[in-house]
Amino acid sequence: GQSLEQPSEVTAVEGAIVQINCTYQTSGFYGLSWYQQHDGGAPTFLSYNALDGLEETGRFSSFLSRSDSYGYLLLQELQMKDSASYFCSAAFGGATNKLIFGTGTLLAVQP
Amino acid sequence: GAVVSQHPSWVICKSGTSVKIECRSLDFQATTMFWYRQFPKQSLMLMATSNEGSKATYEQGVEKDKFLINHASLTLSTLTVTSAHPEDSSFYICSANQGGHSNEQFFGPGTRLTVL
Numbered sequence: 001g002q003s004l005e006q007p008s009e010v011t012a013v014e015g016a017i018v019q020i021n022c023t024y025q026t027s028g029f030y031g032l033s034w035y036q037q038h039d040g041g042a043p044t045f046l047s048y049n050a051l052d053g054l055e056e057t058g059r060f061s062s063f064l065s066r067s068d069s070y071g072y073l074l075l076q077e078l079q080m081k082d083s084a085s086y087f088c089s090a091a092f093g094g095a096t097n098k099l100i101f102g103t104g105t106l107l108a109v110q111p
Numbered sequence: 112g113a114v115v116s117q118h119p120s121w122v123i124c125k126s127g128t129s130v131k132i133e134c135r136s137l138d139f140q141a142t143t144m145f146w147y148r149q150f151p152k153q154s155l156m157l158m159a160t161s162n163e164g165s166k167a168t169y170e171q172g173v174e175k176d177k178f179l180i181n182h183a184s185l186t187l188s189t190l191t192v193t194s195a196h197p198e199d200s201s202f203y204i205c206s207a208n209q210g211g212h213s214n215e216q217f218f219g220p221g222t223r224l225t226v227l
Contacts, residue, residue: 033214042204042218043155050214087154091214097143099206099216104154 002026004088004102011108012078020073020105022088030093032064032071035101038084047073048091075107083109113139115207117219124195125227131191132222134161134205140185141207145216146178149202161188161205195226 004024012018022032031050035043049055049064049071061074075082088102114137124130134144142163147155159180160168167180179191192199202223206216 031214033216040202040221042220043206044218045215048214093214097208097214098145098157098160100157101147101155106152 002090002100004090004100006086006088006102006105008103009106009108011110013110014078014080016078017074017076018078018107020075020086020088020107022071022073022102024069024071024088024090024102026090026100028092029090029100031091032062033089033091033099034060034062034073035087035089036084037087037104043087046086078109080109080111083107112215113137113207113209113217115205115217115219117203117205117222119222120220121223121225123225123227126196127194129191129193130195130224131189132203132205132224134188134190134207134219136186136207136217139207139209141188141209142185144182144188144205144207146180146188146190147204147206149204149221151202155204158190163188192224195224197226200224200226 033048034046037043047062054063059076064071085104087104089099092098116135118133144161146158149155158173161180161182163182169175182188204221206218208216
């Protein structure tokens, strides 16, 4: 089956850098996406890696290595508002275009 | 960005009744929409892919007769939870993709269902 594993919780302080890892056992997907979800809210898109390597979008960067079945989300200059759940997801493009979500990581940013 | 709405935002119903949840793409057309279920402190689980004008595609383990999906127009998909039971209590979220080369999915605000 398809599975994407993430650490359940990560804690960091304001201004720091944090990396959230995602290891997967899935195949046939087009790329790896990352979403942020605040408690009780809708997930919002952060980043997408179609190819191996690093994608940078402001304070957020995402990395993918298909040979290692591994990706990560890097958050820099952490702010209190970054406290949320973060999900990696395998994006199956083409006819289905569906997402399969990882287990999720709850990030707590402390002052 | 594209906007997806859901209605209702929350619903409480008695066991055995059916509940309909609507998902609308407000400023774009969506031939495909997706329905997820999320239990507290857990990830989003894809339930089904809703296809405009055709039958929905259900993920393994999801009962299609229990969760009826209708995608009658390019801007509306509905999920009906039939004969709801307390174990169906959950957060139901829909999403849509604008199509083309964009991979980004836009999520609705979710519907919290509580079955008594």
